[in-house]
Amino acid sequence: MVISHWFINLPISPYSLFPIRYSATLADGSELPDWLSFNPITQTFSGTPAYGDAGQLDVKVIATDKEGAIATDTFSIQIQTPFIFGTTNSEEISPEAGQALFAGDGDDTINSTDDNDIFAGNGNDVVTVNSHSSVSAGDGDDTVIVGANGPALNTTVDGGNGEDNLVVAEANGTNNLFGAADADELQVIEGSRQLLFGGSGNDKISVPFFQVNNKANNPHKAIPSNTPAPPILNTPALMA
Numbered sequence: 001m002v003i004s005h006w007f008i009n010l011p012i013s014p015y016s017l018f019p020i021r022y023s024a025t026l027a028d029g030s031e032l033p034d035w036l037s038f039n040p041i042t043q044t045f046s047g048t049p050a051y052g053d054a055g056q057l058d059v060k061v062i063a064t065d066k067e068g069a070i071a072t073d074t075f076s077i078q079i080q081t082p083f084i085f086g087t088t089n090s091e092e093i094s095p096e097a098g099q100a101l102f103a104g105d106g107d108d109t110i111n112s113t114d115d116n117d118i119f120a121g122n123g124n125d126v127v128t129v130n131s132h133s134s135v136s137a138g139d140g141d142d143t144v145i146v147g148a149n150g151p152a153l154n155t156t157v158d159g160g161n162g163e164d165n166l167v168v169a170e171a172n173g174t175n176n177l178f179g180a181a182d183a184d185e186l187q188v189i190e191g192s193r194q195l196l197f198g199g200s201g202n203d204k205i206s207v208p209f210f211q212v213n214n215k216a217n218n219p220h221k222a223i224p225s226n227t228p229a230p231p232i233l234n235t236p237a238l239m240a
Contacts, residue, residue, distance in 0.1 A: 159177075185205075
C-alpha cells in the first residue's frame with residue numbers, strides 16, 4: 001500500500017523561509033505503527049498492513065519552519081482487509097471490491113462487486129458477481145449470475161460438483177463459464193464472445209437468438225428473421 005498526501009497548503013506564515021521540516025504521528029501524537037512509514041522529502045506514506053490492521057487510522061502531519069512556526073494536517077487512512085471469511089451457517093455476505101471471500105459451508109447468498117475472488121464452499125449457494133472476478137462454487141447446486149448489476153467482463157466461474165445454473169446476464173467483454181461435474185445449465189442472456197464449457201454430465205447450454213438489422217453494430221452473426229430460434233444445446237463447450 002502506498003498513500004500519497006500533499007501538504008503545500010499548510011498555513012505556514014508567508015514570511016517564513018524554507019526549508020520546512022515535515023514529520024508525522026498518529027492523530028493523538030503517538031508514533032506511527034511499525035508497518036507505516038512517512039517520507040518527509042516526498043511527503044508520502046508507505047507500508048503493508050497485516051490482516052489485523054484493518055480499520056481506520058487517523059494520522060497527523062506536522063510542518064515546522066526555521067522560525068519554529070508549526071502547522072498540522074490530520075486525515076484518515078482506511079485500511080481494508082483483503083480476506084473475509086464466512087461460517088458454516090447459511091448467510092448473506094457482501095464483499096467489497098478487491099476482497100477475497102471464503103464463504104464456508106451453508107446455503108449462502110453472496111453479493112459481490114468487482115475484483116473479487118469468491119470461494120463459495122459447500123452448500124446450495126447463490127452468487128452475483130461483476131467484472132474482473134473469479135468464482136469457485138464448490139459442491140452443491142449453485143446459481144452464479146455474472147453481470148447482474150451491469151455489464152461484466154473478465155470473470156471466470158467454475159461450478160464444481162452439483163447441478164449448477166451459471167448465467168451471464170449482461171456482458172461487455174469475454175467471461176468464462178465452466179460447468180465441471182454433473183448436469184449443469186449454462187446460459188447467456190445478453191452479450192457476445194462468452195466462453196462456455198459444460199464439462200462432464202448432461203449439460204444444457206443456451207445463447208441468445210438475434211435478429212440483426214445492423215450487422216456493423218452487432219458482433220453476432222446476422223440471422224435472417226425467418227430463421228427458427230436455435231434449440232438448447234447438449235454440448236460440452238460452446239463459444240457464444
